[in-house]
Amino acid sequence: MNSSIHTELTPEAMIQRLREALARPLPGPSAQWEMAPPYRRTLLEQTGGLPPEARPAAVLILLYPRGRDLAFPLTRRTDHVAHHKGQISLPGGACEPGESPEATALRETEEELGFPGSRVRLLGRLTPLYVPPSGFLVYPVVGDLPERPVFHPAPLEVAEVLEATLSWLLDPRHQGEEEWELYGARWRIPVFRLGGHIIWGATAMILAEFRAVAREALDPLRGSHAGARDLALPSGGLVDPAGLGENPQREERTTPRTPPICL
Numbered sequence: 001m002n003s004s005i006h007t008e009l010t011p012e013a014m015i016q017r018l019r020e021a022l023a024r025p026l027p028g029p030s031a032q033w034e035m036a037p038p039y040r041r042t043l044l045e046q047t048g049g050l051p052p053e054a055r056p057a058a059v060l061i062l063l064y065p066r067g068r069d070l071a072f073p074l075t076r077r078t079d080h081v082a083h084h085k086g087q088i089s090l091p092g093g094a095c096e097p098g099e100s101p102e103a104t105a106l107r108e109t110e111e112e113l114g115f116p117g118s119r120v121r122l123l124g125r126l127t128p129l130y131v132p133p134s135g136f137l138v139y140p141v142v143g144d145l146p147e148r149p150v151f152h153p154a155p156l157e158v159a160e161v162l163e164a165t166l167s168w169l170l171d172p173r174h175q176g177e178e179e180w181e182l183y184g185a186r187w188r189i190p191v192f193r194l195g196g197h198i199i200w201g202a203t204a205m206i207l208a209e210f211r212a213v214a215r216e217a218l219d220p221l222r223g224s225h226a227g228a229r230d231l232a233l234p235s236g237g238l239v240d241p242a243g244l245g246e247n248p249q250r251e252e253r254t255t256p257r258t259p260p261i262c263l
Helices: 011-023 029-035 040-047 101-113 166-170 201-218
Strands: 055-066 069-077 092-094 121-125 129-131 136-144 158-165 175-182 185-194 197-199
Touching (some): 011 055, 011 069, 011 121, 011 201, 029 201, 055 101, 055 201, 069 166, 101 121, 101 136, 101 158, 129 201, 158 166, 185 201, 197 201
Parallel strands (some): 055 136
Antiparallel strands (some): 055 092, 129 136, 185 197
């Protein structure tokens, strides 16, 4: 493969390729399930798939340049929010009546991170994902800004703003497993590790599909099944404003522990 496919692209060129990839058929559940908790299939069988009372929600993957890479924010939710307390999430929330997923994603991001959502250029959507424990049908929206915004996180909703990069997402060293006790059994849960934080459940599944789209966008000759380890990655894969100073390697834990939240 051409080793310059990623490092020689400017951020704007990467954005254009991502826009084009999002307009093509998406990898969908096959990519999402790479990071799905193993008990998820049981939960879906218990609910009979997508129930008619599923509530629409939306999240935003907000891309902006970070050197020659692209970054996007994640939030650590406070203990004051109604759902997923303490979880690492993409900015977003429930749709209001008559509101499109794009409008919801922009409104919620503006409320959570404190900058005008009207500045965001929309690039497309990923595949909707039903989350059985919360009953939300989540529509992932992708957008971009020409520069990093100044974040003013809402103190009642956001405990911390984290930043990840596209190269971090594509680097398999940041993916691993955690062994947790859930639903009366012990499970090995696929996770992403960002510094000292763990990303799993619905957010990890959404990022898994975005990873597959990014692989195809950056190396279209290989298609969506390209291995992340085959991509040439720019330096500085982890943007770490919190000063965590960690570069996690792929590992598997053998000691079960309580998960941060149940998805």
